[in-house]
Amino acid sequence: xxxxxxxxxxxxxxxxxxxxxxxxxxxxxxxxxxxxxxxxxxxxxxxxxxxxxxxxxxxxxxxxxxxxxxxxxxxxxxxxxxxxxxxxxxxxxxxxxxxxxxxxxxxxxxxxxxxxxxxxxxxxxxxxxxxxxxxxxxxxxxxxxxxxxxxxxxxxxxxxxxxxxxxxxxxxxxxxxxxxxxxxxxxxxxxxxxxxxxxxxxxxxxxxxxxxxxxxxxxxxxxxxxxxxxxxxxxxxxxxxxxxxxxxxxxxxxxxxxxxxxxxxxxxxxxxxxxxxxxxxxxxxxxxxxxxxxxxxxxxxxxxxxxxxxxxxxxxxxxxxxxxxxxxxxxxxxxxxxxxxxxxxxxxxxxxxxxxxxxxxxxxxxxxxxxxxxxxxxxxx
Numbered sequence: 001x002x003x004x005x006x007x008x009x010x011x012x013x014x015x016x017x018x019x020x021x022x023x024x025x026x027x028x029x030x031x032x033x034x035x036x037x038x039x040x041x042x043x044x045x046x047x048x049x050x051x052x053x054x055x056x057x058x059x060x061x062x063x064x065x066x067x068x069x070x071x072x073x074x075x076x077x078x079x080x081x082x083x084x085x086x087x088x089x090x091x092x093x094x095x096x097x098x099x100x101x102x103x104x105x106x107x108x109x110x111x112x113x114x115x116x117x118x119x120x121x122x123x124x125x126x127x128x129x130x131x132x133x134x135x136x137x138x139x140x141x142x143x144x145x146x147x148x149x150x151x152x153x154x155x156x157x158x159x160x161x162x163x164x165x166x167x168x169x170x171x172x173x174x175x176x177x178x179x180x181x182x183x184x185x186x187x188x189x190x191x192x193x194x195x196x197x198x199x200x201x202x203x204x205x206x207x208x209x210x211x212x213x214x215x216x217x218x219x220x221x222x223x224x225x226x227x228x229x230x231x232x233x234x235x236x237x238x239x240x241x242x243x244x245x246x247x248x249x250x251x252x253x254x255x256x257x258x259x260x261x262x263x264x265x266x267x268x269x270x271x272x273x274x275x276x277x278x279x280x281x282x283x284x285x286x287x288x289x290x291x292x293x294x295x296x297x298x299x300x301x302x303x304x305x306x307x308x309x310x311x312x313x314x315x316x317x318x319x320x321x322x323x324x325x326x327x328x329x330x331x332x333x334x335x336x337x338x339x340x341x342x343x344x345x346x347x348x349x350x351x352x353x354x355x356x357x358x359x360x361x362x363x364x365x366x367x368x369x370x371x372x373x374x375x376x377x378x379x380x381x
Contacts, residue, residue, distance in 0.1 A: 014245030016297030027369035052193035065091035086154035169295035170316035191368035196277035214246035219289035280305035
């Protein structure tokens with residue numbers, strides 16, 4: 001009889017964590033009976049186009065808890081994420097006897113039994129304040145009180161959460177988890193499912209890609225400022241901001257900046273995976289604005305497509321580029337100086353491009369699927 005696995009993910013918002021969840025489903029669908037627990041309305045056809053999976057019609061069961069709680073289900077963005085997280089786990093615990101294994105695909109969860117949890121950002125366990133401080137996420141006594149109230153309401157146990165096998169997206173996040181909860185996390189790099197054409201370096205545009213959500217945490221206005229100053233130094237570069245989702249007010253700000261700099265700044269939304277791959281492969285450089293990003297799948301996609309990415313000097317992105325001093329920056333001024341240095345030195349640019357080809361091998365879909373299947377098989381047995 002086929003073993004049953006539950007995969008829990010509270011809300012699909014179009015980021016890297018969703019990609020990991022969908023590729024978990026893809027990795028396991030041929031061997032196991034899968035049920036996805038989520039508050040989101042799921043359109044697998046659309047998600048397949050966005051993330052490169054083939055789940056539409058593949059037989060994944062859906063379970064949407066508490067359908068009567070319209071505010072929990074329909075409110076967009078990260079509002080109410082803590083209560084969503086705990087209510088999803090609570091609902092699963094009341095149904096856990098139906099399943100042979102559970103996987104919490106979004107951060108810490110009390111599954112009521114020993115399962116697997118993939119922590120992108122440690123936000124929900126006791127001690128998460130340490131991580132919030134490192135990540136510059138908002139915290140306060142009121143927020144801590146809110147979290148404790150959610151835990152009591154849902155019957156959360158920190159000790160049960162710590163019994164899970166913990167996976168995470170980078171050595172940087174693993175250290176953060178250890179500091180927060182005193183548990184060890186195994187690094188399983190997120191899969192990069194980009195099907196980008198091979199374009200020789202000399203045929204690529206002398207421009208930059210910045211991809212990901214249009215939201216304040218991505219610090220896109222700083223990215224725009226950096227590239228404006230690079231242009232003012234005499235380098236005729238341009239910037240494409242690529243996005244599949246956004247914060248409404250922040251998107252308005254970015255579109256205003258795009259209108260002010262329309263000769264070299266472009267905002268393109270909702271590209272297919274094929275279009276994203278083609279856009280990345282046709283450009284030489286990438287840039288990332290968010291400091292303390294726990295992984296940065298958009299940076300890994302740049303590397304996979306043969307771009308040279310410039311990234312902040314903290315978090316997972318600097319590990320993706322192997323902490324190369326030519327590519328990491330502490331502030332805007334240093335970013336401008338390092339970009340100008342690479343743009344002015346063709347030999348250095350060529351060397352960095354070759355180095356990124358080697359780094360790209362770390363983030364393959366096949367590696368992700370093989371390691372996950374091996375772990376799940378061992379836990380099932």
